[in-house]
Amino acid sequence: xxxxxxxxxxxxxxxxxxxxxxxxxxxxxxxxxxxxxxxxxxxxxxxxxxxxxxxxxxxxxxxxxxxxxxxxxxxxxxxxxxxxxxxxxxxxxxxxxxxxxxxxxxxxxxxxxxxxxxxxxxxxxxxxxxxxxxxxxxxxxxxxxxxxxxx
Amino acid sequence: xxxxxxxxxxxxxxxxxxxxxxxxxxxxxxxxxxxxxxxxxxxxxxxxxxxxxxxxxxxxxxxxxxxxxxxxxxxxxxxxxxxxxxxxxxxxxxxxxxxxxxxxxxxxxxxxxxxxxxxxxxxxxxxxxxxxxxxxxxxxxxxxxxxxxxxxxxxxxxxxxxxxxxxxxxxxxxxxxxxxxxxxxxxxxxxxxxxxxxxxxxxxxxxxxxxxxxxxxxxxxxxxxxxxxxxxxxxxxxxxxxxxxxxxxxxxxxxxxxxxxxxxxxxxxxxxxxxxxxxxxxxxxxxxxxxxxxxxxxxxxxxxxxxxxxxxxxxxxxxxxxxxxxxxxxxxxxxxxxxxxxxxxxxxxxxxxxxxxxxxxxxxxxxxxxxxxxxxxxxxxxxxxxxxxxxxxx
Numbered sequence: 001x002x003x004x005x006x007x008x009x010x011x012x013x014x015x016x017x018x019x020x021x022x023x024x025x026x027x028x029x030x031x032x033x034x035x036x037x038x039x040x041x042x043x044x045x046x047x048x049x050x051x052x053x054x055x056x057x058x059x060x061x062x063x064x065x066x067x068x069x070x071x072x073x074x075x076x077x078x079x080x081x082x083x084x085x086x087x088x089x090x091x092x093x094x095x096x097x098x099x100x101x102x103x104x105x106x107x108x109x110x111x112x113x114x115x116x117x118x119x120x121x122x123x124x125x126x127x128x129x130x131x132x133x134x135x136x137x138x139x140x141x142x143x144x145x146x147x148x149x150x151x
Numbered sequence: 152x153x154x155x156x157x158x159x160x161x162x163x164x165x166x167x168x169x170x171x172x173x174x175x176x177x178x179x180x181x182x183x184x185x186x187x188x189x190x191x192x193x194x195x196x197x198x199x200x201x202x203x204x205x206x207x208x209x210x211x212x213x214x215x216x217x218x219x220x221x222x223x224x225x226x227x228x229x230x231x232x233x234x235x236x237x238x239x240x241x242x243x244x245x246x247x248x249x250x251x252x253x254x255x256x257x258x259x260x261x262x263x264x265x266x267x268x269x270x271x272x273x274x275x276x277x278x279x280x281x282x283x284x285x286x287x288x289x290x291x292x293x294x295x296x297x298x299x300x301x302x303x304x305x306x307x308x309x310x311x312x313x314x315x316x317x318x319x320x321x322x323x324x325x326x327x328x329x330x331x332x333x334x335x336x337x338x339x340x341x342x343x344x345x346x347x348x349x350x351x352x353x354x355x356x357x358x359x360x361x362x363x364x365x366x367x368x369x370x371x372x373x374x375x376x377x378x379x380x381x382x383x384x385x386x387x388x389x390x391x392x393x394x395x396x397x398x399x400x401x402x403x404x405x406x407x408x409x410x411x412x413x414x415x416x417x418x419x420x421x422x423x424x425x426x427x428x429x430x431x432x433x434x435x436x437x438x439x440x441x442x443x444x445x446x447x448x449x450x451x452x453x454x455x456x457x458x459x460x461x462x463x464x465x466x467x468x469x470x471x472x473x474x475x476x477x478x479x480x481x482x483x484x485x486x487x488x489x490x491x492x493x494x495x496x497x498x499x500x501x502x503x504x505x506x507x508x509x510x511x512x513x514x515x516x517x518x519x520x521x522x523x524x525x526x527x528x529x530x531x532x533x534x535x536x537x538x539x540x541x542x543x544x545x
Binding site: 006007012015016036037038039040041061062063064065123126129 | 481482483484487498499500504507512513514542543544545
């Protein structure tokens with residue numbers, strides 16, 4: 001199964017043309033994430049208004065998988081509620097780590113375009129590349145009570 | 152050369168010997184034979200089997216000692232280079248240090264030769280000083296001379312950089328340090344399997360290395376220490392085997408090197424390591440060194456021709472490792488694509504983050520050589536890279 005192409009066209013497209021890739025002056029939530037082992041570094045910025053994610057941006061450096069995952073994340077979560085975003089986080093987590101193989105295909109299908117990232121599960125060493133943006137987002141959203149301002 | 156001696160090499164191109172070397176069949180079979188025919192605890196049993204295990208274990212020590220031109224009681228078995236350095240930090244350096252004293256390391260060290268000294272400095276109030284390097288990846292010798300003062304209690308330096316491949320002129324540096332009465336520890340992890348090492352000729356006070364980077368098993372390594380240093384050192388871990396007599400009031404330590412080897416040792420590992428030494432002696436370290444030197448020049452030439460490929464550093468003398476960046480491609484993407492073609496290289500910071508920060512790259516791709524590599528391996532690597540560069544072009 002390992003001959004499956006990890007770098008689907010969609011991943012390469014998001015890597016080359018990352019969406020929502022800039023900082024945000026009026027973010028209500030933000031967080032930084034690192035993969036010290038790879039040297040990957042990401043910042044995620046979110047503007048939440050009435051429980052809805054109005055804007056979501058990222059910036060940073062890393063491999064194609066980490067950049068594409070971050071870009072796809074921002075595209076798929078814009079306009080959704082915080083609660084929905086956290087549900088997507090859980091599903092992406094299952095998809096990347098394959099912890100629930102029984103309903104894996106259902107789970108992945110419900111993710112739409114994000115399913116392009118499912119190939120990562122075959123390469124355990126790359127899971128943290130793909131999940132960095134998502135963990136960073138989660139830590140940003142968890143600071144709900146105390147909005148963090150950007151500098 | 153000798154590729155056919157290594158069973159696992161049939162699976163592809165292996166260019167990650169700086170991380171760990173593959174094992175020749177003779178080493179694999181020797182460990183197998185130990186467990187089938189000789190397994191017993193050492194230094195204890197009266198029966199024949201234990202005597203045989205003890206003899207094989209102590210013979211292994213002797214074999215390693217001869218390989219580096221040391222006395223057998225100067226060779227301590229450890230788990231690897233990391234533990235060897237930790238042992239020296241705890242048993243040798245710590246009792247010597249007062250607040251304000253200094254330990255010198257260089258900017259090109261592996262984390263294993265940084266962190267133990269950092270923690271030691273925290274415990275003692277000593278300061279860790281870092282010898283700078285130039286852009287080419289050579290040690291700044293002038294700075295080193297100025298940094299060696301009466302406060303310096305130890306210089307701990309790598310023999311060969313695991314990222315740059317820089318071969319440090321350790322013999323000259325040790326002589327300079329000794330003129331000022333400064334003892335020197337050499338991290339020989341990358342050197343021991345690549346060139347002849349004569350600890351007496353180098354005059355190193357300590358020389359640390361791992362079995363698994365010299366075609367032996369993992370989990371076994373060596374700390375060589377000069378007898379006069381080892382004798383005044385306190386034990387490292389404590390328990391069985393490292394004692395002469397134990398009462399609840401007082402315990403007396405065993406002789407060196409046993410004083411530093413608490414508990415049942417990695418007997419199979421030591422015996423496997425000795426077999427790796429025999430394997431290397433059979434080829435000759437001069438020959439290994441010459442073969443890898445030729446191959447490294449070829450790799451520098453071949454990879455140097457690839458557009459967008461930047462080799463990190465250009466030290467005066469390079470051995471073993473060649474790290475590079477390639478266009479916009481991230482090292483993890485490069486290593487992944489190479490892995491799909493059965494080419495094994497290392498990607499990341501190579502456990503040398505301060506060095507990577509110096510070159511302002513978060514990560515790099517590294518190919519490193521073993522005695523079994525050939526020009527063909529380099530050709531296959533070089534052929535694969537341009538396509539990868541294009542795939543990840545921004």
